[in-house]
Structure formats: structure tokens, C-alpha cells
Amino acid sequence: MTIADPGRTGRKTAAAPSPIxxxxxxxxxxxxxxxxxxxxLIREGVLPAYQVGGSSIVLDEDWQALFRHAPPLVSKRAVRTRPVRHADEEAA
Structure with missing residues (x-):
């Protein structure tokens, strides 16, 4: 993959590879x-990690999978179990 180099017209440079x-x-x-x-997350087994020398390493595909497989956030305000009563309705 190449991208245009904004500093030099017409020249193309290789895009930096993403880390593995x-x-x-x-x-x-x-x-x-x-x-x-x-x-x-590593201890719970949710995020796989490897020990290489003295460093804990997480593969990029496992890091991205953590977010791809995470359940979507549902707002508590969007889920109502009973109708909301307003102050003027209680007086009536």
C-alpha cells in the first residue's frame, strides 16, 4: 500500500505497517x-497474552477482537419498565 507524500508532489511512500x-x-x-x-482481562482469560522475555505481549488481532466481541452499551434511559409519571398527572 502506498500513500501520497504531502511534502513532495507526485512522490509516494510506503504506509507504516501496523504492529502485530x-x-x-x-x-x-x-x-x-x-x-x-x-x-x-488477561487473568480472566478475556484477553490472551504471552510472556516473551520479561514483557507481556498481546497480539494485535486479540486486542482488536476484544472490542469487536464486546456487547454494545445499552443506555438505562432507553429501557423503561414502567411509564414515567409527571408531577401534573399525580395531582389530577
Whole structure:
């Protein structure tokens, strides 16, 4: 894959390849989780990780799968189990 180099007209440069693995510290810097949450997800088996030397490594495909398979957030306001009564309705 090539992209146009905005600094030089007509020249193309190779796009930087995406990493195949991440260190925990890199994932924390990128967000949205801190060390404690990441290690909790690893301990629970939700996020696979590997020990390479002294570093814990998470494969990029596992990191992306964590978000792809996460259940969608449903707002509590959107789900109502009973009708809302307004103050003027209670007086009547």
C-alpha cells in the first residue's frame, strides 16, 4: 500500500505497517484501559497474552477482537419498565 507524500508532489511512500503485537505499556498509553484492567482481562482469560522475555505481549488481532466481541452499551434511559409519571398527572 502506498500513500501520497504531502511534502513532495507526485512522490509516494510506503504506509507504516501496523504492529502485530503490543506491550502492555503501549496499550495503556494508547488507552482506554490502565494496567490493572488489562491484567484483570488477561487473568480472566478475556484477553490472551504471552510472556516473551520479561514483557507481556498481546497480539494485535486479540486486542482488536476484544472490542469487536464486546456487547454494545445499552443506555438505562432507553429501557423503561414502567411509564414515567409527571408531577401534573399525580395531582389530577
Amino acid at each position: 503485537a503490543h506491550k502492555i505499556a503501549d496499550l495503556v498509553r494508547a488507552g482506554p484501559f490502565g494496567h490493572t484492567k488489562l491484567y484483570s
